[in-house]
Amino acid sequence: MASGSNLLVVAITTVYLLIVLGVGHLAARATGTSREDYLMADRSFSTIILLAALFATNMTAVVMIGAPGLAYSAGAGAFGFFVVLFAFLFPVFLMTVGYRIWMVGKEFGHITPAQIINHRWDAEYLGVLAMVMFTIWTIPYILVGVQGGGIVFEALTNGLVPYWLGAAIVLVVVGGYVYQGGMRGTGWTNAFQGAVFIVFLLAMFLWVPTRIGGFDSATQAVAQINDGVLLNRGGIPPFQPRSWFSQGLIVAFGAFMFPHLFVRYMTAKSVKNLQQTAVLYPIAVIVVWTPAVLLGFWGIAQFPDLANPDFILPTLVGELLPVWVVGFALAGILAALMSSLDGQVLTLSTFFTEDVLKEFFNISEYREVYYTRGFLILIFVAAFVGAMVTRDSIVDTATFAFSGFGLMFFPICSAFYWRRSNKYSAYAGLIWGFVGIWAFELGLLPNSLTFGFLPFVPVLLSQVILMIVVAYATGKPPKDKLEQYEELFEHVW
Amino acid sequence: MIGDSFWTPKRPVRIALLGAVLAMVVLHQSELFGLMSSQTLILGWIPVQIAYDVAYLLVGTAILAVMYLVAPEPPSEHEPTAGDSASDSATGGSDR
Structure with a gap:
């Protein structure tokens, strides 16, 4: 197993990981010990850093492993199915709802969604409920990243680095720079890692076809399979x-509500930075997803018998390109995985300290950063254990988590738009969204109730109806808070 | 609705923009253009479904650019101070 080529791959990857740690260390040196600086990078992200933070965080194992895997399984429709509606609606939400989230964070100093909704509706425990749900839905998504790390390490080093060790390495490196640099550490490393995986994907997109006869031949080989069934939907x-x-809506609503993104909307230096990020977002998705999907699509004809579709990108690189490229491939894939994991674990730790310790135990600011770091370590350990006991398909794991997040959209975002909403309508929406999606998943509600859509759609519709009924059946929201928000949003989208 | 929401527009430009956003949700269904079973290859190697998806996002980017231009200016008290340097900010238009 410890052949020279495998050692070369490990050496290149090691150098890359050390560079990432170095970038994280630089960010740490620019980070103070205050709560605002460690958790929110002093709300100072410019357009480039914000785009990197929002984009790289979102691209995860889903684009580097899941997208080629989905295209390998189901053909050319993978791009439109999973990401295209999201890539348009997400920036629209960013320009509108994100604008208001940013304003609320700036005006009232909030850091977490729980703080926002507790404040808006004068609630005490609503925020904790939201925090618990965010945590439950984030855990499988964290597992996606850790599993992805284990998978690619094992595949691209031919087992020299086994699955468990690959997963552990990813967690240790991410832990290293998040622990030191907090939000700024994630932003700076996201910018670096985002650039790395974009360059890698574009390079693979140009190089792999040259090994299989060119673009035309690569596509024609797939077109020969089953009368071209994989060319369309x-x-x-x-x-x-x-x-x-359904899938388009799930990813659009779900990704917007990712807690690690929600918090980052409030790190923009200005609204202009947020809006510019929104305009650039679909272009970034085109640049990354088109090559990722086409590589998986071409892989169908080249390696038709893969047991696990998630292995198609590592297989293409490992079988068709020189060994030193495999090292860069591993680095590029790890870049995508780690730039998501960092934001997710930092956000969960922030929630724990802000929404539980600070809210109910009155800890000092210094202790808050200290506890955040402690909780980071706990999450890393839990993620490692989880990755050892689950090996579901990347896309399957992600889609269920997306649904859960998506069903938190209306209960939380009604705070920014709906005058009549109150804490009871938010409670009802959150609880029904959570219970409803699990009821379909566990078979407690029959599939006939979905009318051919994915369960997310009927649950979302019934959730909105329930929230309206509950809002009008219960008292009006606190007048003083409503006035504050009306004044704040008077000329805001 | 609270404030001057994009989702409840009152002026023609804003109504048109919201209409464009909603139209894009519908246009994501590529079967409307007969692409459900199309085996056409653009430039001889790009499946037409993928080409449609890329074109869709380019149109979406144009809509977002217009949204950026007509978005209301943020309240001045929430803009960065001179020392913060929003140098990477392009000029945003005023509310129309």
């Missing part, structure tokens, strides 16, 4: 109109 069950529509 027609013969692929998940790509039929209602599930296509």
Whole structure:
């Protein structure tokens, strides 16, 4: 196993990981010990850092492993199915809802969504409920990253670095720079790692086809399979109109509500930075997703018998390109994985200290940063254990988590728009969203109730109806808070 | 609705923008253009579904650019101070 080529791969990857740690260390030197600086980078992110933080965080194992894997399984529709509606609606939400989230953070000094909704509706425990739900839905998503790290290390070093060790290395490196640099550490390393995985994907997109006869031949080889069924959506069950529509909404609503992104909307230096990030976002998605999907798509004809579709990108690189490229491939894939994990674990730790310790135990600011770091370590240990006991497909794992986040959109975002909303409507929406999606997942509600859509759609619709009924059946929200928000949002989208 | 929401527009430009956003949600359904079973390859190697998706996002970017230009200016008290240097900010338009 410890052949020269495998050692070369490990050496290149090690150098890359040390560079990432170095960038994180630089960020740490610029980071003070205050709560605002460690948790929110002093709300100072410019357009480039914010784009990197929002984009790289979102691209995760889903784009480097899951997107090629989905294209390998289901063909050319993978791009439109998973990401295209999201890539348009997410920036629209960023420009509108994100604008208001940023304003609220700036005006009232909030850091977490729980603080926002407790404040808006004068609630005491609503925030904790939201925090618990965010945590539950984030854990599988963290597992996606850790699993991805284990998978690619094992595949690209031919087992020299086994799955468990690969997962552990990813966690240790991410832990190293998040522990030191907090939010600034994640932002700076995201900018660096985002650049690395974009360059890697574009390089693979140009290089891999040269090894299989060029772009035309690569596509034609797939077109020969089953009369070209993989060229379109027609013969692929998940790509039929209602599930296509459902999946688009799930990813759009779900990704917008990622807690690590929600917090980062408030780190923008100005609204202009937030808006510019929104305009650039779809272009960034095109640049990254098109090559990722096409690589998986071309892989169908080249390696038709892979047991696990998630292995297609590592397989293409490992089988078709020189060994030193494999080292860079591993670095590029790890870049995508780690730039998501960092934000997720930092955010969960922030929630724990802000929404539980600070809210109910009155800890000092110094102790808050200290506890945040302690909780980071706990999450890393839990993520490692979780990755050892679960090996679901990356896309399957992610989609269920997306649904959970998406069903928190209306209960939380109604705080920014709906005058009549109150804490009871938010409670009802959050609880029904959570219970409803699990009820379908566990078979407690029959699939016939989805009318051909994915369960997310009927749960979302019933959730909105329930919130309206509850809002009008209960008291009006606190007048003083409503006036504060009306004044704040008077000329804001 | 609280404030001057994008989602409840009152002026023609804003109504058109919201209409464009909602239209894009519908246009994501590529079967409307007969692409459900199309085997056409653009430039001989790009499946037409992927080409459509890329074109869709380019149109979406244009809509977002217009949204950026017509978005209301943020209240001055929430803008960065001179020392913060929003140098990477392009000029945003005023509310129309």
